[in-house]
Amino acid sequence: MPLNWVEIDLAALRNNFYLAGRLAPGSRIIGVVKSDAYGHGMVPVARELEKCGAGFLAVGKFHEALELRQKGIELPVLVLLGIDPEDVEESVRLGVRPAIFRLDQAGMMSEAALKLNMPARVHVKLDTGMGRLGVPCGNLAAFAEKLKQMPGVVVEGILSHFAEADEADKTFCDFQIGRFTEAIETLSRQGLPFSYTHISNSAGVIDLPRAHYHLVRPGIMLYGSHPSGGTSEGIGLQPVMSFKSKIIQLKEVAAGHPIGYGRTFITQRESRIATVPVGYDDGYFRMLSNKGRALVRGKSAPLVGRVSMNLITLDMTDIPQARENDEVVLMGRQGEERITADEIAGTCGTISYEVYCAIGKQQKFKYFLNASAGGQD
Ligand SMILES: Cc1ncc(COP(=O)(O)O)c(C=O)c1O
Incomplete structure (x- = not known):
């Protein structure tokens, strides 16, 4: 027995996944498992989410997607931070879907698609107000025109990300939803086909039914914490x-x-x-x-x-x-x-996300409890 250890309760994960599904009944779930599933252990968590019926997984970096594939996880994987030139071919070969926010990335995906004679599926990332990653809304029409001319590139999805969905005041969320809706209309008018739209993180899942679209991307709520004190409480999340x-x-x-x-x-x-x-x-x-x-x-x-x-x-x-x-x-x-992680975070002036990542990153001993039938690794 180690001197200290982490226990990951996969039954609690399942509870939280099904809860997200009940809150967003018309949407499929993209399980956000980036950063080692917020420190919880990416592969066992992904495997459990796959069994629960997740539609996609989302990671930050390509190497995480590669590991999921190497461990036999077959769900479509979205890479939120885009794609590096050295990973483009492998990404197309494995059917990994990078978020795309630069034309040179899309161009490389197109070249790889032609070379491998396989579709290069991507999700176009829009900046609707976060000011971080994403095509600025004003550049979208020109971006889409160029994308249309890139053979092999299949725009599977359009996504954006909320800046403050976890605040009680949803005014800025509504501004972002407005821009997102306009962007979707622009793309449709331009004749750029896509299957999915998605913008909601956990806070969006919990409190913004108007922003559920085809897919939702919960992270922290799957691990049993509220995104902040600004989201509705008492919904039945269980810490994992x-x-x-x-x-x-x-x-x-x-x-x-x-x-x-x-x-x-x-x-x-x-x-x-x-x-x-x-x-x-x-x-x-x-x-x-x-x-x-x-x-x-x-x-x-x-x-x-x-x-x-x-x-x-x-x-x-x-x-x-x-x-x-x-x-x-x-x-x-x-x-x-x-x-709770929230209590520790409150004492330390941070957020539960950082508590989970810090413990998970350092912890050499993780025990996965209550896996659904079929076992782990
Ligand atoms: C693009 C994107 N989508 C979804 C999420 C999940 O957010 P949350 O953990 O607040 O649900 C994150 C997390 O940071 C993210 O970066």
């Missing part, structure tokens, strides 16, 4: 990732005893201090020093002292039944108590 460790030493110390680097915590009373082998090297943020908490025997224990590279210290004085080797839940549920 838990982060656990155990007590490796438990000791009594007198009042006035310093704890950890810099002696930032001094016991105010006779105390029981648990040392737990997890630290910032494991993705447990140092910002949690003297602010975090963990669960032991179903109760909350405050983190005292600094988070170091491999260790933290918990004040167990109010949990007298705790013993060495007890399980420690750093994130997740124990008994009636739960520590």
